Amino acid sequence: GKGTSTSTTTNGSHGRRHFIETAVGGATLLGSATLLTPTPAYAAAKQIYKPTPGSMNGKVVIITGANTGLGLESSCRLAAAGATVVLATRNPQKGQKAVQAVTDYLAKNGVTRLSGQQIISLPLDLCDFGSIRAFPKLVSQTLDGDNRTVDVLLNNAGVMAIPDRRLTKDGFETTFQTNHLGHFLLTSELLPLISKEGDGGRVITVSSQGYLFAPSDKKSGGSGGLDFSNLNGEVSYGPWTSYGNSKLENILFTKELQSRADTAGRKLTAVTLHPGAVQTDLARYLIGEEKAEKLKKEGFSSWTEKVLFEGLAKLVLTVEEGASTQVFLAAGQGGSGIGGKFFDDCKEAALQPSATDMAKAKELWAVSETLTGAKFSL
16 A cells, blocks of 8 residues: 555565555455545545546457456446456356446446447456466457457456465466466467557556565575475465465566567567555455455444454555556556566556566466466467
């Protein structure tokens, strides 16, 4: 949330501590988004970016995890600016509800949908490589003729701090596959559809200052940074260390994707970002799905709970605030030459050495290709 970018300019341990103090405390109440509102003074401290109406006319944006939270808010704002939006969701019924939510948002804001502008939902399960490989064909079949080229891929879906180690049907730890491997494979599969016109398309991957939670491999004799001996949580599993690893992987993937695109002469901008600690449904993993749903429906069960949750709410952003940086980047903002950069609050932010280690980035790429079978045609 507010001020978290300062953690990137301090030493690693202080940066982690600062992030924990400002974000993770608030993260425990993310699931009660409908109940929590930061104080007006705090809310005003973050800018809310909305693209100029008409500025996205003719653009096509694919957003993963688009049925809730940051993904849904991004879908609404980009559609309001004129973009055709493909909402990629695991659950088709929730996807259709999200399409209706975007349509309602446009009506509420007096936006008339353009001729040829599509707002559609397509099924995508990042925990199923088969689903990912089937997705590009669905996109091509569903988009109308003028919309066949994808301008923005927003890798937004994510899970946070799952309490125990769970494996996907592909045999990978759920956080590792959802947050990194799934998006790695999806990006490779969609690359043939991504625009090469002008400055080329954008691949935007939502990371987090939570990359500071990634444990260093120095304990196992490494040089520091991402620990390749425990990518799948096979040595030890921790909810926050697994999350931290995946967010570090997002950054390293982005940097290596940009490096490879540049080497190949492919017009493409790959960027990543920290959205802030926000009130989203990710928190069902923090306080439990049952508790999160009960809070949403019934409110606080005690005065103590009310005081605790409302106090902590001041540390986190509303979804509207949290989505601003990814909407800003999806709308083509940030200037030229931002490939491989990390953004926070709509500005470029510094990174710790663990997130700028290109040797690790190349190694992660090679491992990810092996694990997913992905082939990038740059």
